[in-house]
Amino acid sequence: MLTLETLKEYGADVNTGLSRCANNEALYLRLVRIAAMDLSTDALGKALREGDFKTAFEVAHKLKGGLSNLALTPVAEPIGKLTDLLRAQTPVDYSELYARISEQAKALTALL
Amino acid sequence: MSEQKTFRISEEKRRILLVEDDFINQQMLLESLGGVYDVVMTETGEDALEIIRNQHETLSMVLLDLNLPGIQGTEVLSRIKGNPVYAHLPVIVMTSDSEAEVECLTLGAIDFIPKPYPASKVILARILRTVELSEDRETLRLTERDQLTGLYNKDFFYRYASQLDLYHKDTPTDAIVLDINHFHTINDRYGKAKGNEILKLIAEQALAFVSKNGGMVCRCEADTFMFYCPHFTDYKRLLDCMSVSLDDRESGDSRIRLRMGVYAEADRTIDIEQRFDRAKMAADTVRGNLTNPIGFFDDSMRDAENRAEQLIDDFPAAIREKQFRVYFQPKFNVTKDVPFLCSAEALIRWNHPELGMISPGLFIPLFEKNGLIQALDRYVWSETAAQIRKWKDRLHVSVPVSVNVSRVDLDVPELTGHLKSIMESNQLDMEDIMLEITESAYTDKQDQIVATVKELRKMGFRIEMDDFGTGYSSLSMLLSMPIDALKLDIQFIRHAFKENKDTRLLEIMFLLAKSFQVPTIAEGVETEEQFRVLKSMGCDVIQGYYFSKPLPPEEFEKFFTKH
Numbered sequence: 313m314l315t316l317e318t319l320k321e322y323g324a325d326v327n328t329g330l331s332r333c334a335n336n337e338a339l340y341l342r343l344v345r346i347a348a349m350d351l352s353t354d355a356l357g358k359a360l361r362e363g364d365f366k367t368a369f370e371v372a373h374k375l376k377g378g379l380s381n382l383a384l385t386p387v388a389e390p391i392g393k394l395t396d397l398l399r400a401q402t403p404v405d406y407s408e409l410y411a412r413i414s415e416q417a418k419a420l421t422a423l424l
Numbered sequence: 425m426s427e428q429k430t431f432r433i434s435e436e437k438r439r440i441l442l443v444e445d446d447f448i449n450q451q452m453l454l455e456s457l458g459g460v461y462d463v464v465m466t467e468t469g470e471d472a473l474e475i476i477r478n479q480h481e482t483l484s485m486v487l488l489d490l491n492l493p494g495i496q497g498t499e500v501l502s503r504i505k506g507n508p509v510y511a512h513l514p515v516i517v518m519t520s521d522s523e524a525e526v527e528c529l530t531l532g533a534i535d536f537i538p539k540p541y542p543a544s545k546v547i548l549a550r551i552l553r554t555v556e557l558s559e560d561r562e563t564l565r566l567t568e569r570d571q572l573t574g575l576y577n578k579d580f581f582y583r584y585a586s587q588l589d590l591y592h593k594d595t596p597t598d599a600i601v602l603d604i605n606h607f608h609t610i611n612d613r614y615g616k617a618k619g620n621e622i623l624k625l626i627a628e629q630a631l632a633f634v635s636k637n638g639g640m641v642c643r644c645e646a647d648t649f650m651f652y653c654p655h656f657t658d659y660k661r662l663l664d665c666m667s668v669s670l671d672d673r674e675s676g677d678s679r680i681r682l683r684m685g686v687y688a689e690a691d692r693t694i695d696i697e698q699r700f701d702r703a704k705m706a707a708d709t710v711r712g713n714l715t716n717p718i719g720f721f722d723d724s725m726r727d728a729e730n731r732a733e734q735l736i737d738d739f740p741a742a743i744r745e746k747q748f749r750v751y752f753q754p755k756f757n758v759t760k761d762v763p764f765l766c767s768a769e770a771l772i773r774w775n776h777p778e779l780g781m782i783s784p785g786l787f788i789p790l791f792e793k794n795g796l797i798q799a800l801d802r803y804v805w806s807e808t809a810a811q812i813r814k815w816k817d818r819l820h821v822s823v824p825v826s827v828n829v830s831r832v833d834l835d836v837p838e839l840t841g842h843l844k845s846i847m848e849s850n851q852l853d854m855e856d857i858m859l860e861i862t863e864s865a866y867t868d869k870q871d872q873i874v875a876t877v878k879e880l881r882k883m884g885f886r887i888e889m890d891d892f893g894t895g896y897s898s899l900s901m902l903l904s905m906p907i908d909a910l911k912l913d914i915q916f917i918r919h920a921f922k923e924n925k926d927t928r929l930l931e932i933m934f935l936l937a938k939s940f941q942v943p944t945i946a947e948g949v950e951t952e953e954q955f956r957v958l959k960s961m962g963c964d965v966i967q968g969y970y971f972s973k974p975l976p977p978e979e980f981e982k983f984f985t986k987h
Binding site: 328331332333334335336339343346347373374376377378380381382383399 | 446447448449451452455456491520521539540541542543544545
């Protein structure tokens with residue numbers, strides 16, 4: 313069950329996320345639920361595997377927006393890092409970063 | 425709350441356009457802003473521009489995400505700022521890319537909100553401040569500008585010019601005033617729309633001139649423009665730049681005629697307003713001068729201005745200490761073979777403790793301009809009445825004396841009461857004092873003036889129309905005017921007896937007066953020849969140095985006991 317406590321245990325910066333929702337707990341939890349349900353990393357993984365970094369950047373950037381604002385740090389932080397690397401077109405191996413993202417995404421979805 | 429109570433701009437919920445395609449971000453911002461603002465939301469740049477196009481008048485602000493599907497936020501921003509109709513709309517951009525912040529501020533964004541967002545209350549406070557500032561800026565924009573031309577208005581122009589002085593203490597500056605000659609005739613002949621078009625055209629040229637050469641410009645009255653510029657010398661170039669045509673022709677009669685007053689390298693120790701007063705004074709020196717339409721403020725004008733200031737300052741003491749003296753210039757009836765003294769005109773002299781005797785030509789026009797003439801006239805009336813009383817008591821004789829009534833006196837409702845009380849307190853008969861009213865006084869508020877003069881006549885005063893021939897009275901008006909004598913303007917006499925003697929105009933004036941059966945008075949008569957010619961033409965009364973200069977009371981007393 314998704315609650316402020318389970319989110320805190322997950323590692324989310326709940327207070328910051330709440331402050332962005334005018335401290336409306338119900339809204340915050342509703343938005344986290346929506347974000348978690350929509351959180352599919354498949355498209356990101358496919359683009360990275362195929363070396364389509366443009367699409368990978370767009371997908372990552374899109375994911376990052378909502379997750380960061382909700383302060384879902386464990387998943388938002390690696391996605392932010394990946395976005396910055398892709399924006400700078402840094403030639404690195406993204407697989408480890410992607411694996412972290414997938415793992416944290418699953419952990420978040422498991423809270424639902 | 426009732427409709428009446430909420431019908432206040434301060435109560436109105438401001439509308440914000442939120443351009444954001446991410447659902448979570450949308451919901452967060454709606455939660456933050458929805459209670460305070462009316463939020464219009466869209467997800468694409470195209471839709472945003474459409475909404476702005478249709479609703480910009482009711483939008484207070486745009487909150488713009490940079491990363492949008494379709495056209496990007498930066499493009500939306502530059503299109504908003506590139507359109508003069510809604511460029512004033514404040515835009516706050518939202519971005520996680522710190523590099524983009526500078527670009528957006530350069531493009532015209534008023535502020536940015538970073539992503540991830542700060543707390544709701546921070547966003548709200550920033551938006552509140554932005555809306556307030558932008559409304560203040562808009563109010564300022566509307567109040568500091570002349571609505572017709574978009575130039576500064578006079579008050580803000582003076583304020584900004586003073587600020588420029590603070591930043592450029594050592595830069596020599598010019599105060600320049602530009603007037604359109606007879607602008608009202610343009611409005612009368614071509615209509616107000618054409619007049620406005622001309623003003624806008626001049627404003628455009630003026631703005632182009634200061635943009636290129638530095639300085640600032642404003643429109644301060646209907647047809648007056650003021651420039652405050654770093655000192656330059658080619659003023660004709662400025663005048664040429666401003667010289668616009670009534671139509672497309674580039675030259676000839678259709679060009680608007682301008683006059684310009686320049687106070688070059690203006691004295692920075694005096695008020696900015698005073699500097700422009702001086703430029704205006706310089707412009708007035710070339711009024712009607714078509715060959716030389718640029719006047720310069722110089723030392724002689726400064727001296728005249730200082731003297732004028734001193735005379736105004738010294739006026740109350742002069743009245744109090746009776747520095748003003750009433751002189752009497754005899755008037756002779758010349759209708760018989762031997763001229764005889766029939767009356768006198770009271771004329772003012774100022775014996776100033778520092779400056780000595782001051783010519784009335786110096787202070788009367790000045791006091792006419794600032795209204796002090798009213799107090800001076802009253803002083804003359806009282807002194808004259810008191811003097812007549814003294815003569816009556818001591819010598820048991822008196823001569824009727826005419827006193828001047830200025831235009832401004834006629835506007836005061838207490839005029840008749842005041843004159844009546846002077847007559848009564850000195851126990852004078854109505855024929856002891858005559859009133860001289862200048863012809864030009866009749867041209868403005870004609871009905872009211874004629875009614876006042878009629879009332880004065882009804883009280884028993886005799887009225888002389890002074891300076892006749894300068895006020896452009898129509899002949900029909902002359903018929904209805906309540907007057908007892910016409911006093912020809914001194915210029916007619918001077919002109920008629922100049923080198924090429926030409927008395928035709930004088931003759932016509934006498935014929936005119938005769939046909940109206942009104943006696944005539946000629947003033948400024950100095951020579952035997954003038955006297956003879958005027959007498960032969962049928963002039964009734966003559967005043968001037970030929971008979972006597974204006975005399976102080978004690979000498980006039982001797983004069984009239986002799987005659």
